[in-house]
Amino acid sequence: MNVQAQKAAAGVEKAVEREGKYLTFSLNEEEYGIGILKVREIIGMMPITSVPQTPEFVKGVINLRGKVIPVVDLRLKFGMPPLDYNERTSIIVVEVRGQSGHVQIGIVVDSVSEVVNIKGEDIEDTPTFGTKLDTEYILGMAKIGKGVKILLDINRVLSTEEIDLLESQS
């Protein structure tokens, strides 16, 4: 009973931790969310300068108001089939923790939806089943309306080496 209560308490804690505003976007017809504090900026699609000898999911770099930001295609990162970029394709500039502080990385998503305020009780833990996603990335599942949005921990989406690599790029 203690364990259960602890778990429940932990769960509640976690829930409280995870509560807040999330920016939702769609990727391969699935809705995902990223904590808004991690989001730096949202921009529409713009020309990407590809960089040689980079992993496939690393699309290249962009010039955002004088700043060079590496861009990652989330689809390819997650192993989904690539999609041709259309007018709805957007780049979300997120901030992740790197070696030398915060690193800004752009991720290409199919489309950006909205900013939602998700309550703790609406967030569920990720069940472990064979998805393409390593469940460490996922903070949890948010129930909104009829659908489920997968909340991502952006820090865990990219590994440290990758961040390092991306860091060197910028």
Next chain:
Amino acid sequence: MRQMKLGTKIIAGFIAVSLITLILGILGYYGAVKSEGSIDEIGAVRLHSVESLLIIKENAENIRGTMRTLAIPGLPLEVRQRQYDNLTAAREEYGAAWKVYEPLPQTPEEAQVWKQFVPAWEAWRAENNKFVEMSQQFDRLGIANPMQLGRQLERFTNDHYILVQRVLHLLHMTDAAFEGGDDHTVCNLGRWLPTFKTNNQELAAMLRDFEAPHRRFHEAVGKIKKLAAEGRKEEAVAVYRTEMVPNMEQVFTQFDRMLAIVNEADGLLHKAQEQILGPVTQTQRAALALLDQLVHINDEVAEHEVEKAHSQAVFLEVFSLIAMIVGVLLAMILGIFITRSITKPVNRIIEALNSGAAQVSAASGQVSSASQSLAEGASEQAAAVEETSSSLEEMSSMTKQNADNAGQANSLMDEAKAVVSKAGQSMKQMTKSMDEISSSGQEISKIIKTIDEIAFQTNLLALNAAVEAARAGEAGAGFAVVADEVRNLAQRAAEAAKNTANLIEETIKKINQGTELVKTTDEAFVEVANNSNKVAELVSEIAAASAEQAQGIDQINTAVTQMDKVTQQNAANAEESASASEELNAQAESMMEVVGELMALVGGSAAGQTIRHTGFSAGPRRRATKPPAKPAIGPKKKTAGLEAGPPAKIVKADEVIPMDEDFKDF
């Protein structure tokens, strides 16, 4: 003989007779030619040959005489010269005769003898020439009679020797006086000298040289005699030695010289005489013998030719006599033969003609009845033709209507085509305007897209604002609200744009549908156009076929009218044939009369009468072949009616006049 034409037979007879005449004529001609040949042979050849040969012989004898004459010593030079002239003349004459003889034809025997004769003659001629040369040589010596002259010279020599002896006697003896011897003119030689003439200059010179010594000789003798008479013997002897002896020697030398010449002349004369007697005579004999042979041969040949001609003539006389008799007999037999071969068949023909005429008469009656029934049939045919004609009229009018309808349909089709093409045009226009609508819709779409983009960007901006507001925390709460509102607005704009886009999409869809419908309609119209084309074609075909039909019916119409005409003509012809058969009957009658005449011509008036009557009844009746089937125009019942009548009897000419069979007897 049986199958030859009449004309051929007569011509053949005449040709045979003319052939006989020809043969006789040829025989006579041949005989005449042969006789002419023989006469020619004798007259032109043999006579001339013999004549020429005789001329040659004559001249040969002439020449012989001349030669002989030349061999006679003592003839004067003119005579001798005459002989030479004779020789030349004789040679000319026989030369001419030779030219006449040589080209004349010779028998082989004659030719052979001639071949022998010519060299023999040449040989004689050569010998003669030798003799003439000798003779001329002799002439040149200038002594006509050498023997005489020789004797004379000897006498003179003797005289003078005697004289010398007498002188010597006188000188050396007493009482040896003699008379004479002192006058050279009294001396024989003295007397002779002036008389001797010669054309040999040498001899003449010699004689002249003679004179002086001779004279001196005699003068010496005179002197001696005188001296002796006076008794001056020594003077006489001196005179003898000084005058007489040298002159005497001179004289005697001259005598010797002259004798030498005389001997030469004598020698020549002898040679000539030998020549004459020897080779000349030999060759002459040979040549003349051959010449005689030639003459004999020619005579023989001439005789032979005469005999030949004679025997030929006799033969031809006999032969032509026989041939004439044979020819006459042959001609007579041939005449009888041919005449019989003509009259017999003519008689038969007459018989046959008679019977034929009778049959023709009967047949013509039948023709008359047949033609009447033909006329009936023809009128029935005419009625049928009328009916056919009227039904054809109906058909024709219907066909015309058909054609008219087809024409109308055709024009309607054309109208429909025009309408369809107009519709097609409208379709096209509609398609154009739809395309325009479509393009303007697309324009609107583009604009909507722009609005959408704006909405999107605005959304992004709103989100960014929200993010910043969240970062800002408390301070940004109001800003968050503003951002939210902006986002709402953006969403509304996006909504509206989306709605508009949807509407546009639908419009475009509808337009596409409309285009599809237009296409389908167009296709349908095209099909309609095709079908109407096809229908137009078919209709025009129908029109053409109807026109052809109408034409065909017209043709049938004309054909039927023609048939009508023909039927009428048939009826008329039937009438005519009825009258013609009447005429035929009359003609048959007249033909029989003519046949009677012919019979009279061939066999006398009685025969003509009898044959006419027998011919009429004796002729057998013969059935003739049926006429060919009638043409099938008109209804069946009519033809049956025609065939019901009696079949016409067409009598074949061959069967009536039996030319082939009767000639077997002939």
